[in-house]
Amino acid sequence: MADWIPPEPLVQRAPHLVKGALNGSLILEQPRYRAEVERLQAFLEAPGPVALEVGVDHGTVLIAHARERQDWRWIGLDVRRRKIAKAAPHAPDNALPWAADARTVFALALPAARLDRIDILFPTPVTNPRHMLFTPGFIADLRRALRPGGVVTVASDVPGLFAWIAEGFADWEAAEAPWRGEVRSRRERVCRRDGIPVQWGHWR
Ligand SMILES: C[S@@+](CC[C@H](N)C(=O)[O-])C[C@H]1O[C@@H](n2cnc3c(N)ncnc32)[C@H](O)[C@@H]1O
Known part of the structure; x- marks a missing residue:
């Protein structure tokens, strides 16, 4: 497979609106989603460290982490509603799986300096610029959401994508x-099985 190259960036006509699935930032203003944002805020009111995983798929890593480390609270985002619906019944009380676009959540729903950890395991190597996750704006939002000393982890088996992401964290x-x-994500298991090298980045 040819290596990934970044799609041409979108021209942002209305910078206050976040591009994304589910109509981007406007979605959170709808009553149905307002309730979901309030649920997030209530979840974050409890004291203690908070981790957030982007692209949880079926939530296997999220749920395993939440069961093992009950002193932490674990938020898991995925744009695919069906996957989150399957994960939700298995999530312990200290886990919050949420079907939402991470770009919208980071830009508009998360308070500043509340997260201790952000994991983004095997982000999709998108070709449509509308679906780009790692834009400079998103990386700035990650920085805003982390507490001082908080860590972002990214794993990818797509060298071009990893290089692009690492450049975004250069400073x-x-x-x-x-x-x-011990539980590994679906993509990490495939990489192990097929001997595909994986690159990891950890940045604070
Ligand atoms: C390549 S899969 C990797 C899934 C899993 N992390 C793994 O390691 O197997 C990428 C996941 O990210 C989700 N995703 C893509 N863009 C997203 C976004 N903007 N916000 C939240 N989830 C997203 C996809 O639905 C998909 O489940």
């Missing part, structure tokens, strides 16, 4: 890999 500090449990 961050390299960090130690945070703790993780």
Whole structure:
């Protein structure tokens, strides 16, 4: 497979609106989603460290982490509603799986300096610029959401995508890999099975 190259960036006509699935930022103003944002805010009111995983798929890593580390709270985002609906019944009380676009959530729903950890495992190597996750704006939103010393982890088996992401974190500090449990994500299991190299980045 040819390596990934970034799609041409979108011309942002209304910078206050976040591009994304589910109509981007406007979605959170609808009553149905307002309730979901309030649920997030209530979840974040409890004291203690908070981790957020982007692109949780069926939530296997999220749920395993939440079961093992009950002193943390774990938020899991995925744009695919059906996957989140399957994960939700298995989530313990300290986990919040949420069907939402991470770009919208980071830009509009998360308070500043509340997260201790953000994991983005095997982000999709998109070709449509509308679906781009790692834009400079998104990386700025990650920075805003983290507490001082909080760590972003990214894993990818797509060298061109990883290089693009690493460039976005060029002015961050390299960090130690945070703790993780034994359960591996679907893509990581495929990479292990097929001997595909995976690159990891940890930045604070
Ligand atoms: C390549 S899959 C990797 C899934 C899983 N993390 C793994 O390692 O197997 C990427 C996942 O990210 C989700 N995703 C893509 N863009 C997203 C976004 N903007 N916000 C939240 N989830 C997103 C996709 O629906 C998909 O489940």
